[in-house]
Amino acid sequence: MTNHIDFQKIVDQALSGILLLDQNRKIVYYNQTSLQLFNCEPEKLKDLKDFLHPDYHEVCSQRLNRVFSFHETAEAMEQKLVTYTKEIIDVEIKAIPYDLSDKTLALIYIRDITKQKLAEKLLSHNDKLASIGQISAGIAHEVRNPLTAVKGFTQLLKEQVEHNYLETIESELDKALSTLNNLLQVSKPDLIDEARVPIRLCQELDSIVFMFQERLYNIEIHTDFKDRQQVFMGKKNILVKAFFNLIKNAIEAIEGEGKITIKHFVKDQVVHIVISDTGVGMKKEEIRLVGTPFFSSKPDGTGMGLTQVFTTVQQHQGEVHIDSVKGKGTCFYIMLPIL
Incomplete structure (x- = not known):
């Protein structure tokens, strides 16, 4: 073992972001993990409040008051941060008093969860x-x-x-x-005991879009397919049915003229398929129920189509995420790991 240990390097490579705040809540020290967490340059990392989600300003202020005034530890608490690029992330934050000479600072640990x-x-x-x-x-x-x-x-x-x-x-x-x-x-x-076979999902998506051509006289479909030659091992019939259901729903969500965008790309050994529309959209409470049998935002819908989508993606160890704004449209993000 060498006589010299580079503690700064150890701290910089810690899994948690580490900050020191003075009594004015200004950042007087940060490690490299903090910069990565906040996704910003050093000169932008001055005040923790700049990155705290507004919902947590008051509780964070109260917790820091107890650290500084009563020398108490603020135990780990789940909160949200807003990065410099405006991405909202879930974090766990802990604060403990840290004495430096005649001053009390707040030592902050931030873990991305x-x-x-x-x-x-x-x-x-x-x-x-x-x-x-x-x-x-x-x-x-x-x-x-x-x-x-x-x-x-x-x-x-x-x-x-x-x-x-x-x-x-x-x-x-x-x-x-x-x-x-x-x-x-x-x-x-x-x-449904269907065997997994090699599938080129772009090719299947092309075929599904072609099937709807006669219904698209007032709807524009734009495709952006990257990594077309990527082969995915999956259950072809139920996957095709799932994407058929998603595109059908997107078409039916548009009243009058509109646009549907379908994207395909591969990143970090995961196939990403994004299907967005400019349709009627959904409320937040409706999004939470999507995928539940017999729940549908359509008057004559059964909800079975989206239930099949969620079940199929789950069978392929994938994930489904939904963004939707009432009156503006909906976007489905499908992520399928290449196993």
């Missing part, structure tokens, strides 16, 4: 889907059996009696049974 929060959110959503799936599968089985029997007797009646109502009854029964079958597929995806 954005990925952790995202993973927790995804796990929570998956748990909800699993619970809903178990209930839905049971209901679907119980309802499908008597409906199948009714359909059978309806077909027998048609052979003996001619009546227009019988055609209507059979048609409506077919719709109900189709909905139940879709529900079973998304609630019990393991029932």
Whole structure:
């Protein structure tokens, strides 16, 4: 072991951002991790308040007052920061008193927990889907059996009696049974034993867009496909169905003229597919329910299409994120890891 230990280098390479604040809340010391966390140059890192999310200004001020006035430790607390480039990140912040000569400073530790929060959110959503799936599968089985029997007797009646109502009854029964079958597929995806095959997703997206050409006389579709030759190992049929559902929803969300943009690119061994539209959009409370069976923002929708999307992406160990503004449009971000 060498006699000289470079403590500055150790601190700079720490996983947490480390700051020292004086009594005026000004930053008098920072490590390199802090600069990376705030995504700014050294001359811009002067006041922590400049980077705190407005929702946490008051609580942060109260915590620092206790550090300086009562020499107390402010235990780790989840907060949000706004980087210099205006990106909002989740962090965990801890502050402890630090005596330097005759002054008390606040030693701040900041840990980026954005990925952790995202993973927790995804796990929570998956748990909800699993619970809903178990209930839905049971209901679907119980309802499908008597409906199948009714359909059978309806077909027998048609052979003996001619009546227009019988055609209507059979048609409506077919719709109900189709909905139940879709529900079973998304609630019990393991029932679909589809093998994974090499897929060029750009090629499949091109084909789906072509299928909708006759409906696009007042809608412009713009595609931006990079990494076209990338091969993805996946369950082709359900993936194609998922992207069909997303593009169909985007088209149906546009009232009158509008634009749909579809992007494809690969980054860090993850396939990114972004589908955005200039449609009616959704409220925040609606976004939280997206992917739940039978929830739909459309008057005649069943919600099964987006449930299938979430289930399919989950089967491929991927993630779905949604940005939407009521009256302006919606953007779906699909991330599929290349396993």
